[in-house]
Amino acid sequence: MIDSYRTVEAPADARIARLRSRFVCQLLPVSELEHIPTHLDRIRREMHDASHHCHAYRILDGDAHSAGYDDDGEPHGSAGEPILRQIEAADLTNILAVVTRYFGGAKLGIGGLIRAYGDAVRAALERASVVRRELRTSLQLLVPQQAGGSVMGLVHRYGGVIKDTQYADRARIIASLAPSRVDPFIGALRELTGDRAQWKALS
Numbered sequence: 001m002i003d004s005y006r007t008v009e010a011p012a013d014a015r016i017a018r019l020r021s022r023f024v025c026q027l028l029p030v031s032e033l034e035h036i037p038t039h040l041d042r043i044r045r046e047m048h049d050a051s052h053h054c055h056a057y058r059i060l061d062g063d064a065h066s067a068g069y070d071d072d073g074e075p076h077g078s079a080g081e082p083i084l085r086q087i088e089a090a091d092l093t094n095i096l097a098v099v100t101r102y103f104g105g106a107k108l109g110i111g112g113l114i115r116a117y118g119d120a121v122r123a124a125l126e127r128a129s130v131v132r133r134e135l136r137t138s139l140q141l142l143v144p145q146q147a148g149g150s151v152m153g154l155v156h157r158y159g160g161v162i163k164d165t166q167y168a169d170r171a172r173i174i175a176s177l178a179p180s181r182v183d184p185f186i187g188a189l190r191e192l193t194g195d196r197a198q199w200k201a202l203s
Contacts, residue, residue, distance in 0.1 A: 012124050141174075
């Protein structure tokens with residue numbers, strides 16, 4: 001289970017030059033795969049006279065990471081892959097890195113391209129503000145009224161937060177916990193209430 005991740009707080013960019021070619025890296029916070037084409041289309045329009053717009057992304061997808069890259073016409077493995085390696089080395093998630101190249105007339109070779117694209121991302125990372133985002137799972141708990149106080153204490157014991165409480169025939173408690181603590185908490189909740197609790201995850 002992933003309880004938190006590192007990402008860029010806001011867009012960041014940097015420019016480097018290699019043998020008269022210019023490389024412009026843009027780092028963008030992105031949380032959904034379907035948002036990536038919109039960002040790429042905008043960059044292609046704004047920098048329409050560039051030779052290549054290579055990119056890589058790494059996005060949290062449930063309990064795993066979804067990652068990918070594109071060389072956009074550069075030799076295979078010379079652009080998108082080194083961009084992705086820099087993202088992974090920085091342990092960043094929910095991020096899109098786009099490196100735009102303006103060809104300067106001199107070929108860099110595969111090794112030169114790998115270094116240039118990687119260096120452009122590193123330069124942008126040095127200027128980026130990196131933050132850690134906490135993930136939380138919200139649960140609705142229905143428990144016997146007399147167990148409400150004990151259940152709220154259990155929530156706190158598992159590092160959770162009480163967001164709302166209502167009392168009627170049963171106590172209705174809305175709580176949030178780190179994803180990795182949900183299953184152990186539910187086990188303890190069942191034991192505490194004699195298996196009389198009901199729960200469901202809230203979207």
